[in-house]
């Protein structure tokens with residue numbers, strides 16, 4: 001995966017069903033998407049439209065029934081277990097509820113996912129740099145409960161960046177935050193994209209958040225109902241302050 005500009009993603013006729021017989025439900029229904037390296041894509045649509053399932057399929061934490069996902073020319077939908085585990089280590093995940101470990105300090109939360117790899121010293125240096133990048137210098141020894149929601153999400157973002165991902169998957173990362181804090185989290189993600197070179201796929205209900213991304217893909221019943229380029233030919237890194245009159 002490229003660390004400079006982020007991963008290019010190709011989703012081809014991807015389908016994921018749950019259940020069987022009359023109760024069967026198609027959560028992701030024949031979705032095809034080409035996602036440019038370094039772009040920030042908002043995935044919108046009502047609850048149950050398949051946003052999370054699509055993120056899980058692209059992150060290879062769920063298996064497709066048919067179709068393929070190709071990341072930087074590697075078809076991840078056909079990888080074997082060991083290669084799949086390596087792929088997952090290079091994808092960053094951020095969730096609505098942060099999922100920090102309550103008994104660990106901020107610093108240890110950031111380090112935790114990569115502890116089985118390399119020596120601890122390297123991790124600490126990198127974790128401190130990332131905590132600085134997300135604006136949390138000085139809070140390394142705090143416990144998650146001592147932080148605000150926005151600060152906890154910053155820790156989760158730093159944690160997601162430990163593996164230097166080419167792809168960051170964020171599932172409603174601002175869903176638990178007030179609009180000002182949510183907007184600051186998006187500022188941070190856009191900054192990190194510019195500095196580190198990442199592709200970001202972000203599921204969101206909020207039109208003010210989606211409107212600031214490079215592209216908006218709206219799902220309905222697991223299908224792509226709308227696909228809008230929001231850059232108007234602008235440099236993707238220069239798309240701040242656009243109109244927010246988008247229908248989600």
Ligand SMILES: Nc1ncnc2c1ncn2[C@@H]1O[C@H](COP(=O)(O)OP(=O)(O)O)[C@@H](O)[C@H]1O
Pocket residue numbers: 018019025026027045046047048049050051052053054
């Ligand atoms: N593990 C699962 N088992 C059964 N149904 C599921 C599972 N995960 C998701 N679904 C169903 O798939 C559909 C899409 O869900 P999801 O991807 O979570 O949508 P969204 O994130 O847009 O709210 C919903 O109808 C949901 O109930």
Ligand SMILES: [Mg+2]
Pocket residue numbers: 051052053171203
């Ligand atoms: Mg969801």
